[in-house]
Amino acid sequence: MSEPAEQVAQSEAAISRSTSHPALTTRFCELVGVRLPVVQTGMGWVSGATLTAATANAGGLGILASATMTFDELDAAIAKVAGATDAPFGVNLLPVQxxxxxxxxxxxxxxxxxxxxxxxxxxxxxSRLNDAGIVTMVTVGARRHAEKMAGIGVQCIIAQGGEGGGHTGAVPTSLLVPDVADAVGAGTAAGPNGDGVIVLGAGGYRDGRGLVTALAQGADGIAMGTRFLLTAESGVPDDIKAIYLKTPVTGTVRTTAIDGAPQRVIATDVISALESGIAPVRVANALRNALRFRALTGTSLKDLVQTGLAMRKSQDLTWAQLAMAANAPMLTKAAMVDGQAEVGILPTGQVVGVIDSLPTVAEVLGDIVTEAEATLERLAG
Ligand SMILES: Cc1cc2nc3c(=O)[nH]c(=O)nc-3n(C[C@H](O)[C@H](O)[C@H](O)COP(=O)(O)O)c2cc1C
Structure with missing residues (x-):
């Protein structure tokens, strides 16, 4: 067992980890001002101030999940991260909030x-964010969505393949990343100065070989959810982390039964019950969850209705799908915050099946850089 003093020294060494390999200091690092081309994505109920600050201090871009926070909670979380690091960080938002x-x-x-x-x-x-000097980043699961976002001036696109966690598309990462990079990445005319939009690969990444693969496919870095969920600094209850660690690579499912949009989660009895439930009962339960989510996030009834109408319009949802949209945050909270896996859902990427440890965030990032540098040297040799 390490002594406490040794632990501090180890984590300080890891915190100062950067890379001298030119291939790993990408356009993304320059755009955002981070040392490493790795993003810890926004994950509802999971990526709070502690995880985000740990990622920022370890050289990556940490992102606070704000869709599941009240305005005041977001305010406090931003202050907490800013008090813990001088490095840049981000906030994840729902566009229809x-x-x-x-x-x-x-x-x-x-x-x-x-x-x-x-x-x-x-x-x-x-355009408002671009004028304010805030980098815009959007997650997409299809080439045409990337093209649309590049067309309205988005600077950075996360191309997330179907193996990714949470809401996710159908195209695998290995096909989507090069396709999106060809469409809008470096070397294309897209981007604010005609120099291409920055593309990050997501869905299935966990290590340095994955980072090098994404760079080889035309991306400027990687974004990871599940790998950061399974770290010492993520606040997910230990019992829930243990369920994730036990899940095999075949133990996840992409389902529309939660809120109508395809979402990857651990295949549990809760999911089987949702999938086999009678539609009107599912919708009634979802409506109840919508009202509970409203109370928790301090949303007024007027705002809830307005958000619902905007979602219906922008995502082309039926009324039943709309009623189910608040299901995901409430069912996720039951597991990720309250620790009740028997009633909640466990969003995850398939990569969960090849993760068997709970390292610190600094160890995750340090190992990624070490392995990416070694891989690049091996390939060059
Ligand atoms: C528990 C969990 C919650 C998530 N919540 C959000 C969210 O609130 N907003 C969002 O943009 N993406 C969300 N996602 C998707 C992740 O941000 C990320 O894009 C995805 O996990 C990447 O795939 P990976 O898990 O294979 O790394 C969530 C993913 C997980 C696992």
Missing amino acids: ADLDKRLGLMEDRGVAVASFAGPPSAKVV
């Missing part, structure tokens, strides 16, 4: 470096 305008104002006031969106923001929002 009723108080989006207020949240963007807060981010402008506090000098937040990156605004990441779970779905497509409007051209007006992108």
Whole structure:
């Protein structure tokens, strides 16, 4: 067992980890001002201030998940991260959030470096953020969505393949990343100065070989959710982390039964029950969850209705799908915050099946850099 003093020394060494390999200091590092081309993505109920600050201090880009926070909680979380690091960090938002305008104002006031969106923001929002000097980042699962986002001035695209965690598309990462990089990445005319949009690969990454693969496919870095969920600094209850660690690579499922949109989760009895449930009962349960989510996040009934109408329009949802949209955050909270796996859902990427440890964030990033440098040297040799 390490002595406490030794532990501090180890983590300080890891915190100062950077890379001298030119291939690993990418356009993404330059755009955002981070040492390493690795993003810890926004994960509802999971990526709070502690995880985000740990990632920022270890050289990556940490992102606070704000869709599941009240405005005041977001305010406090931004202050906490800013108090713990001088490095840049980001905030993940829902583009249809009723108080989006207020949240963007807060981010402008506090000098937040990156605004990441779970779905497509409007051209007006992108232009406002570009004017404010905040880097815009959007997660997409299809080439045509990447092209659309590049067309409205988004600077950074996370191309997430179907093996990724949470809401996710159908195209595998190995096909999507090079396709999106060809469409909008470096070497294309897209991008604010005609120099290409920055593309990050997501879905299935956990190590340095994965980072080198993404760079070889035309990306400028990687974004990871599940790997960061399974770290010492993630606040997910230990019993829940243990379930993740036991899950095999075949133990996940991409399902529409939770909220109508395809989402990758651990295949549990809760998911089987949702999939076999009678539609009207599912919708009634989801409506109840929508009201509980409203109470928890302090959303007024008027804002809830407005958000719902905007989602229905922008995502082309039926009324039943709309009623189910609040299901995901409530069912995720039951597991990730309250530790009740028997009633909640466990969003995850398939990569969970090849992760068997709970390292610190600094160890994750340090190991990625070490392995990426060794891989690049091996290939060059
Ligand atoms: C528990 C969990 C919660 C998530 N919540 C969000 C979210 O609130 N917003 C978002 O844009 N993406 C969310 N995602 C997707 C991740 O940000 C990320 O894009 C994805 O996990 C990448 O795939 P990987 O898990 O294979 O690394 C979530 C993923 C997980 C596992």
